Amino acid sequence: MNARLIPAMLVIAGAPLLAQTPASAPATQTHASDIGFTYTLPTSWEVVDAKPTLPTVKDEVAKNATSEDEKKGIACVQIGLTARHGDPASVVVVVALPFDCFGQTMTEKDLPGFASGASEGLKNNFDLSGPTYGTYSLGTHPMWVERATGVPKTNAAVKYTMETVCSVLKKAAVCWMAMAADEDGLRAFERGMVTLDGEAPAVLVPATAFDKRP
Secondary structure, three states, X not given: OOOOHHHHHHHHXXXXXXXXXXXXXXXXXXXXXXXXXXXXXXXXXXXXXOHHHHHHHHHHHHOOOOOHHHHHHHHHOEEEEEEEEOOOOEEEEEEEEEHHHHOOOOOHHHHHHHHHHHHHHHOOOEEEEEEEEEEEEEOOEEEEEEEEEEEEXXXXXXXXXXXXXXXXXXXXXXXEEEEEOOHHHHHHHHOOEEEEOOOOOEEOOOOOOOOOOO
């Protein structure tokens, strides 16, 4: 996989973290994706419609692409879910790179490189500090997690906990990303239940997630 593509994909993922417009439809408790996963948030979270801005973000990122593979990857990235809760808002975004669209598959050995690009994408909108990392497994799926403190470049008076969890599924590479304004927001993100490729439901980020460092 083109190394430059990894940060580009996560730039696309990071942009909706600053979105503040709730969708007209109420949030559903469980989000199901046809690429092989479900993810559950409390029903008090509102779904944010990021689709109207996604083409513009992709166009801006694609301007810096240096290869056809990179441009194709940018075009293939999907925002599976964007949701928010509270004031100031905690925000969760799920981003995926479907392999059938991209034309390449990823394996466990590709996960660290793909996942570590998350902070590079977020740095376009946030100043990050104090990152910590962990690895764990949910069923047969390897998981990679990063947590850091994030301060928006547009408002230095606000501080968030930024957390990114990534995995490789059969059909796609997927990252769950959180901008948590408080402990409740972080807890809702981490304790959200996921199913991956039809396996048994599990908490997205277990208490032991940071016990094993990559």
